Amino acid sequence: MAILDKLKDGVQRELEGLEFVIGWEQGYDPLHASPLFIRTPGDIDRLIWNPLCVHNLASYLPSLKGRRVGILLKGCDSRSVIQLLQEGLIKREEIVIFGIPCRGVVDLSKIKSRIDTSQMRAVSLMDDAVVIEIPQGREEIPLDDVLATKCLSCQYPTPLIYDHLAGEVLPPQRPTEVLYKEVEVIEELDVQDRLAHWERELDRCIRCYACRNACPLCVCQDYCAAESRNPRWLSQRAGVSEKVMWHIMHALHLAGRCTDCGECERACPMDIPIQRIRRKINKEIKELFGYEAGVNPEDTPPLYTFKVEEPTIQEREW
Amino acid sequence: MRIGVFVCHCGTNIDGTVDSHQVAEEAKKFPHVVYATDYLYTCSEPGQQEIQQAVGEHDLDGVVVAACSPRMHENTFRRTIERAGLNRYMFEMANIREHCSWIGEDREANTHKAIELVRMAVAKVANHVHLHPSYFEVNKRVLVIGAGVAGMQAALDCADGGLDVVLVEKKSSIGGRMAQLDKTFPTVDCSICILGPKMVDVGQHEKIKLCTYSEIEDISGYVGNYTVNIRRKATYVDWGKCTGCGLCMEKCPSKKAYDYHNEGIADTTAINISFPQAIPKKATIDPEYCRQFTKGKCGVCAKVCPLGAIDYEMEDEIVAEEVGAIIVATGYGLLNMEELGEYGAGRYPDVITGIQYERFLNASGPTQGHVVRPSDGEEPKRVVFISCAGSRDASLDRPYCSNFCCMYIAKQAILTRDHIPDSEVYVFYMDTRSPSKGYEEFIRRAQEEYGVQYVRGRVSRIYPKGKRMVVRGADTLLGTQVEVETDLVVLATAATCAPEAEELAEKLRISYDEYGFYMESHPKLRPVETNTSGVFLAGACQGPKDIPAAVGQGSAAASKVLSLFSKDQLESDPQIAQVMELRCVGCLKCADTCPFQAIEEKELPDGRVVGHVIETVCQGCGLCTSICPSGAIQLQQCTDNQLIAEVEALCQAWRERSSG
Numbered sequence: 001m002a003i004l005d006k007l008k009d010g011v012q013r014e015l016e017g018l019e020f021v022i023g024w025e026q027g028y029d030p031l032h033a034s035p036l037f038i039r040t041p042g043d044i045d046r047l048i049w050n051p052l053c054v055h056n057l058a059s060y061l062p063s064l065k066g067r068r069v070g071i072l073l074k075g076c077d078s079r080s081v082i083q084l085l086q087e088g089l090i091k092r093e094e095i096v097i098f099g100i101p102c103r104g105v106v107d108l109s110k111i112k113s114r115i116d117t118s119q120m121r122a123v124s125l126m127d128d129a130v131v132i133e134i135p136q137g138r139e140e141i142p143l144d145d146v147l148a149t150k151c152l153s154c155q156y157p158t159p160l161i162y163d164h165l166a167g168e169v170l171p172p173q174r175p176t177e178v179l180y181k182e183v184e185v186i187e188e189l190d191v192q193d194r195l196a197h198w199e200r201e202l203d204r205c206i207r208c209y210a211c212r213n214a215c216p217l218c219v220c221q222d223y224c225a226a227e228s229r230n231p232r233w234l235s236q237r238a239g240v241s242e243k244v245m246w247h248i249m250h251a252l253h254l255a256g257r258c259t260d261c262g263e264c265e266r267a268c269p270m271d272i273p274i275q276r277i278r279r280k281i282n283k284e285i286k287e288l289f290g291y292e293a294g295v296n297p298e299d300t301p302p303l304y305t306f307k308v309e310e311p312t313i314q315e316r317e318w
Numbered sequence: 319m320r321i322g323v324f325v326c327h328c329g330t331n332i333d334g335t336v337d338s339h340q341v342a343e344e345a346k347k348f349p350h351v352v353y354a355t356d357y358l359y360t361c362s363e364p365g366q367q368e369i370q371q372a373v374g375e376h377d378l379d380g381v382v383v384a385a386c387s388p389r390m391h392e393n394t395f396r397r398t399i400e401r402a403g404l405n406r407y408m409f410e411m412a413n414i415r416e417h418c419s420w421i422g423e424d425r426e427a428n429t430h431k432a433i434e435l436v437r438m439a440v441a442k443v444a445n446h447v448h449l450h451p452s453y454f455e456v457n458k459r460v461l462v463i464g465a466g467v468a469g470m471q472a473a474l475d476c477a478d479g480g481l482d483v484v485l486v487e488k489k490s491s492i493g494g495r496m497a498q499l500d501k502t503f504p505t506v507d508c509s510i511c512i513l514g515p516k517m518v519d520v521g522q523h524e525k526i527k528l529c530t531y532s533e534i535e536d537i538s539g540y541v542g543n544y545t546v547n548i549r550r551k552a553t554y555v556d557w558g559k560c561t562g563c564g565l566c567m568e569k570c571p572s573k574k575a576y577d578y579h580n581e582g583i584a585d586t587t588a589i590n591i592s593f594p595q596a597i598p599k600k601a602t603i604d605p606e607y608c609r610q611f612t613k614g615k616c617g618v619c620a621k622v623c624p625l626g627a628i629d630y631e632m633e634d635e636i637v638a639e640e641v642g643a644i645i646v647a648t649g650y651g652l653l654n655m656e657e658l659g660e661y662g663a664g665r666y667p668d669v670i671t672g673i674q675y676e677r678f679l680n681a682s683g684p685t686q687g688h689v690v691r692p693s694d695g696e697e698p699k700r701v702v703f704i705s706c707a708g709s710r711d712a713s714l715d716r717p718y719c720s721n722f723c724c725m726y727i728a729k730q731a732i733l734t735r736d737h738i739p740d741s742e743v744y745v746f747y748m749d750t751r752s753p754s755k756g757y758e759e760f761i762r763r764a765q766e767e768y769g770v771q772y773v774r775g776r777v778s779r780i781y782p783k784g785k786r787m788v789v790r791g792a793d794t795l796l797g798t799q800v801e802v803e804t805d806l807v808v809l810a811t812a813a814t815c816a817p818e819a820e821e822l823a824e825k826l827r828i829s830y831d832e833y834g835f836y837m838e839s840h841p842k843l844r845p846v847e848t849n850t851s852g853v854f855l856a857g858a859c860q861g862p863k864d865i866p867a868a869v870g871q872g873s874a875a876a877s878k879v880l881s882l883f884s885k886d887q888l889e890s891d892p893q894i895a896q897v898m899e900l901r902c903v904g905c906l907k908c909a910d911t912c913p914f915q916a917i918e919e920k921e922l923p924d925g926r927v928v929g930h931v932i933e934t935v936c937q938g939c940g941l942c943t944s945i946c947p948s949g950a951i952q953l954q955q956c957t958d959n960q961l962i963a964e965v966e967a968l969c970q971a972w973r974e975r976s977s978g
Contacts, residue, residue, distance in 0.1 A: 089905060220903050220948040228901065231949040231958030253947045304945065306913040308824045 004049045006166035007072065007098055011044055014070055014096050014164075021070030021098070022060055024053040030123035031108060031132075035060075038070075049166075050125045051143065054105045056080055056261045059216040062089045069095055074102040075170075076150060078159035079259035079294030080216040085161075086299055087257070089219055099162025101170035104143065104151035106130060109271065111146050115139050149275065150262045153179040160295060182273070183280045198244065204270040205243040211274055212250060214267035217257050225249065251277045256285045256303040259294035288312065319444050322353040322378040323436060324369055325414075326360035326385035332419040337429040341384060341414070344433045348440045352376050361391050366398045373402035380404075380443040384412040384436045405448040407892065407955060412439040434971050441967035445960045449892035454934040456542040457642040458883045461486065463534060463822070466494020467513060467865055468857025469647030470520050471872030472879075476645075477525035479880045484639050485520065486548055487530040489578070491596035493517055494649055498579060498673060500680035500687075502865060503729040504760035510682070514595050521597040531602060535636055537825050538915065540935055541852030542642045542888050552632040554603035555589070559627035562591055562599030566619035566628070575607035577684075581674045583692065584684030589619045589628075594682055601627075643852045643879045646826065646836060647872060648819060650858040653708040653716075653812040661707065661780045661809060667692040668787055669780060669807045672703075672726060679733050689737050691806055694785070698741065698805030701734050702789045703727045704777050705747045708812035716812055718833065721862035723810035724751045728764040730808065735768045743770045744802055746777050746791055754866065773800060780807055813862035826853055835861045846875045854878050893955045894936035895943060901950035902928040908942035908951050917942060917951075 011021050015038065025036035025046040033052040038044055049072075057071050058080035073081060078099065084090045111117065111130065121133045130146060132139045157170040186194060209226070212218045226234050226246050233249065234242050250264075258278045265275040285291055289302035290312045302310075323345040327333035338356040345354040353376040357365050360383055372378060381404065383395050388411040396406040414432040422428055458481055462473045465487035473485045491497070497517075499509035520526055535547040570587035577586035579593050588608040591601050601619075609616035610630050620628035655663035655671050663669050668691050681687035691698050705727055709720040724747070731743045750772070752758040764770045777791035789802045815834025823830045828848040829837035836859050839847035846854050854875040857868035882888075895908075895916075904927040909917040914937055920930035929942075929951060940953045949958055 087905065087907070218947075219905055223901050223903050223948040223950070225947065225949040228949060230898075231952065232962065233949070233958065300910075304907050304910045306911050306941065 003100060003166045004047065006164075007049060007100070008044050008047055010098050010164040010166065011038060011047065011070065012041060014098075015041060015044075018068050018070045018096060021072070021096075022057045023047045023072040023098075024049070024055065024057075027052075030120065031111065031117060049100060051103075051105045051130070051147075052125070054108075054148065054266060056214075056216055056263045058084065058261075059214060059263065061095065061216070062219050063221075065090055065094070067094065070098060071095060072098045072100060073159050073162065074100055074105070075154065075156040075159050076102075076259070076261050077216075078161050079156060080261055081294075082161055082297050083217060083257055083259050083294035083301075085297045086294075086301060087304065092297075097159065097162045097164070099159030099165045101158045101165070101167045103157065103170070104147040104154065106143070106146045107148040107266070111141065114141060114146070148262060148266070150260055156295075161297065180279060180283050182276050183283055186276065186280070198247075199240050201272055202243045202247055203240045204272055205246070206270060207238070207243065207246060208269065210267040210269060211264035211272075214263040215250075215254070216261065216263065217254060217259070218250075247274070247277060251281050254278060255281045256289070256291060256301045257293050258282055319350045319380055320352045320376065320378050321348075321350045321380040321382060321440055321443055322369070322372050322376060323348075323351055323355075323382045323384065323440065324360050324365075324372075325354070325356040325432075325436070326365070326383065327356060327358050328385060328415055328419075329358065332385070332415050332432075334419065335423055335425050335428045336414055336419045336432045337425065338384075338432075340429055341432045341436060345382075345384075345436050345440070348437055350380070350444045351440055353378065360385050361394055366394070369395070369398050370402040373399060373404060378404070380408045380410075380446060382410050382412060382436060382439045382443055384414045384432065384439070386415040387411075387413050387417075405450075407449040408443065408446050410439040410443045410446070412436045434968060437967045437971055438964040441963040442960045445957070445963050446955060449954055451889040451892050452933055453887040454542060454890055456883060456886060456888055457544075457640055458482070459484065459639075459641045460643045460645060460879050460883075461544070461546055461639060461641040462645045462647060464488075464494070464647035464649055464816075464857070464859070465492035465520070465528075465530070466647060466649045466857060466868070467496045467516070468649070468868040468872040469494070469645070470516055471869045472645045472647060472856050472876045473526050474516070474519055474523065475873050475876030476879055477523045479876065481525065481879065481883060483523075483526045484546075484548075484641060485526055485528050486532050486534065487528070488533055489592065490531045490553065490600065490602045491592050491598070492520055492528065492530060493593075493595070493597070495673075496865060497593060497595070498581070498676060498680075500676050500683075501729060501733060503725045504756040506729065506732065510595055517595065517597045528598065529637070530598060532637075534822060534825060537644070540914070540937065541850075541882075543934070544641050544644060544852065546639045546641060546644070548637045548639060550635045550637055552634050553600070554605070554608075554628065554630055554632045555601045556627045556629050556632075557598065557600045559625040560600045560623075561625065562596075562601065563624070564591060564601075565622050565624065566601055567591065569618050569622045571616065571618055572607050572609050572612075575604045580677045580684055581671070583670070583674050583677055603628075603630075643854065643882055644826065645854045645856055645872075645875045645879065646822070646828070646848075646859055647856040647868075647875075648816045648822060648859040650862055651814045651816050651819075653814050655707070655809055655811050657714065658707055658809065658811070660778065661704065661807070662782075662787075663707075663809060666780070666782055666787060666807075668805065669809065671809050671811045672723065672730065673811075675730055675808045676726075679730065679737065687737070689734065689806075696805075697738060699738070700742045700744070700802075700804045701731075701806045701808060702787075702802055702804040703731060703743070703745045703808045703810065704789070705745065705750075705810045706776075706812075707809035709810075710748060711812075714812075716814075716833065718862075719751065720810070720813040721751075722813070722864040724749075725757055725760065725864065727808075727810055728752075728761045728770070731770040732764050732768050735770065743768075744789075744804070745770055745772045746789070747772060747774060748776065749774075754864070773802075775800070813858065816859060819859065826850060828853055828855075835859065846871055846878055852882065890934050891938060893953070894933060894938045895931045895940070895951050895953050897929045897931060898950045898952065899928045901948050903948050903950070904928050905947070907945050907947070911941050911945045913937075913939065913941065 021038040023036045024033040027034040056077045124131045128143050130141045154174045155172045262275050291302050325338045325342040327338045342354045342356040400406040412435040462469045462485045473483045477483045496513045502509050532550045535549045539545045566589045567587050570589045572588035574585045575588045589603045605611040677683040678689050752761050775792035775794045779790045793800045819834040838845045856871040856875040908929045916935035942951045943953050
């Protein structure tokens with residue numbers, strides 16, 4: 001049975017005990033998928049599964065605490081759920097997880113940088129290619145060329161937590177060493193150049209907070225410290241210093257929690273490479289605490305606990 | 319807001335490298351400042367009067383004093399402005415002494431920095447709000463950790479003052495180091511004869527609850543309300559039944575157990591009572607040597623015990639005690655002499671430590687007070703003492719003086735000449751330190767009446783020659799090398815912190831120095847207090863000290879507890895964290911992070927869950943405020959906005975400077 005059929009079958013069986021199940025449906029054009037809330041068996045037919053299903057649906061879960069819902073998760077998305085469980089922001093018994101072994105999703109901006117999609121007529125998805133029909137003819141793009149950056153170093157193609165798995169467990173197939181490649185390039189720069197680099201990148205920020213709103217772990221949302229008067233961390237001035245400050249704030253609030261799902265960068269309308277900032281912090285956390293967020297529900301995020309002695313940081317001889 | 323700024327010269331402490339007058343003049347230009355002045359000693363009575371007067375005359379509602387560290391005088395000035403009718407928390411201190419004048423000598427740069435520090439303090443006060451303390455009950459019980467002479471004295475003084483005392487001791491008997499000693503200097507009276515009555519007093523005092531063979535598992539709470547979990551280690555003997563008859567010791571077939579009381583110079587039985595005067599006089603099984611534990615069968619003690627007190631199944635027990643204050647008197651340890659390779663310590667049986675020699679001299683020791691050589695049991699005719707074995711030695715990273723060695727060497731030298739009249743005694747020393755009453759006379763007596771030969775110089779090497787040892791060293795007074803052939807060498811090994819002192823300090827949340835000795839709150843003026851409210855120090859855990867000093871500190875710590883407990887209620891500091899419930903998203907990361915478990919979950923009438931700070935438990939450390947993503951939890955008088963205002967003030971200063 002194909003993955004989609006298995007998913008539909010599973011949702012069909014579980015739907016009765018749930019308020020709804022969150023999945024994906026075809027979006028407003030052939031290249032876009034949209035989140036789908038399946039409330040009745042009649043909605044199930046609209047469910048789709050393909051490399052366009054990019055959204056991390058876990059972002060909905062914190063606001064649904066206290067309600068019984070089902071959710072479709074890719075491997076990377078499942079880490080967000082584990083992290084939310086670790087932090088007590090959702091309850092395991094309230095959610096039913098339909099896991100999907102995933103070979104990667106596309107980064108639409110990579111497609112758009114290759115061809116003009118404004119006139120496209122149809123899109124068909126093959127195993128290893130995306131075929132787009134445009135007035136000039138038929139464009140076939142190898143899938144590997146347009147996969148999201150996170151997929152190129154994916155170590156968790158199969159969800160780490162699930163109630164139903166649609167398909168077989170998929171072992172990791174991507175090299176780990178590329179994970180921090182972009183970070184390392186920036187680390188090479190001296191302090192002045194690094195600041196200049198980030199001021200240049202972040203100056204594009206329009207402080208729309210799409211990165212925050214898309215983030216599954218930004219649980220404050222409407223109470224975000226960036227938009228509060230008391231405490232008043234940021235002014236309304238549209239200068240680069242305020243923009244940098246916002247991104248520092250966002251990065252620090254995610255230190256030791258970010259699961260590298262990349263939703264921040266995907267949601268950014270200004271193509272700011274936000275995920276690089278996240279990865280830098282993730283790298284530091286891993287080096288300092290030997291910790292990777294969202295892998296084991298029993299873990300405690302290293303910055304959200306108090307220990308007199310950190311086991312990974314040798315401060316004393318004993 | 320109307321703020322007054324008072325800049326202190328502190329004599330020349332500040333004014334020597336900071337232009338205090340100019341600081342006051344500049345302060346007049348800052349927003350909200352309506353009055354600024356400088357004064358020679360702001361903390362003096364006229365200095366304080368000037369503040370009080372200015373508050374009235376200029377209708378001030380906030381005050382900044384630029385002077386020393388708030389640790390010195392913050393409370394002084396808070397009381398000053400309170401007398402003038404202001405809320406005592408409408409106050410901020412700019413530390414322009416420790417943080418400024420004492421650091422650099424460049425007067426212009428220092429003045430500049432002082433102005434900026436004042437500017438930040440003004441910006442902070444402008445965001446201050448009135449705070450009011452609340453009050454909480456005090457549990458008037460005290461925990462004393464360690465039942466050596468310092469801890470016993472503290473326990474007795476507290477108990478005599480009417481307090482309930484829980485006295486916890488790691489060993490099976492109280493008494494500590496002093497119970498191991500033969501005689502005490504400079505009076506040469508029998509140690510256990512003077513300690514014994516005190517031990518009996520402790521054992522029989524109805525206000526003292528003894529927990530021997532016990533250790534501190536963990537501590538939570540705060541001054542006035544600590545909860546202490548005590549691990550009562552398994553003795554494998556029901557102490558409710560044991561009468562200390564000693565029959566088990568006579569019959570125990572395992573006779574090679576390490577004898578801690580005798581410092582390993584003899585063996586003891588696996589089941590033992592550590593010494594005849596032990597309190598409580600109860601037997602304990604050492605499972606490391608007991609055949610029932612090592613071989614799985616024996617059971618002799620269980621058979622011979624007339625009261626059936628033996629219980630091989632016994633397990634450690636955790637007992638919780640609620641107390642209001644804690645006195646730490648955990649004493650000291652001794653340097654493992656094997657670290658002193660050049661002295662052959664540990665390799666040659668006839669090189670021993672001072673405390674081992676003490677057990678040879680002691681009538682209740684394994685040799686009944688006859689001094690013998692460990693190698694062949696013969697009486698030594700010549701004994702060499704070496705002082706500073708590991709102390710005052712930068713190469714061993716132990717530069718401090720162990721305090722009591724000079725005196726006990728003199729005592730042991732005198733006793734040696736007493737026990738073996740035809741013996742010769744040498745002492746190699748760096749300096750002799752004898753500053754207390756009767757001490758110098760005592761050393762002179764050793765030299766002049768007892769003919770002890772003092773050689774000033776360090777020993778470079780000790781090596782065996784036939785049945786004897788050769789001590790080679792320098793005589794720095796004669797400027798020659800000396801070699802002394804001897805029967806026995808006694809090392810005055812360095813006093814160290816007690817074993818596991820650091821772990822206990824972490825549980826108590828008190829500071830310790832790089833050698834593991836506990837830090838007093840002020841080296842001169844608060845010698846038995848710690849920086850954790852309600853925790854006090856007594857004895858050698860704070861640094862090596864002799865018996866009179868340890869006893870004095872025990873009494874001092876007790877008097878601190880008694881004065882703390884003289885009030886029924888204590889004032890809580892209102893400078894603590896507070897949750898803005900409207901902003902709280904209920905993620906409770908604050909609760910997970912709080913080192914004091916001061917934050918609990920609270921459900922609002924609308925069902926929303928938020929964090930809630932337990933006022934008396936919060937210590938105001940601010941960890942929660944740095945972790946709260948929405949900024950909903952704020953430390954009073956140190957809010958995000960106040961810190962931002964300070965940073966803004968500093969940036970403003972920089973902007974003004976760079977624009978000329």
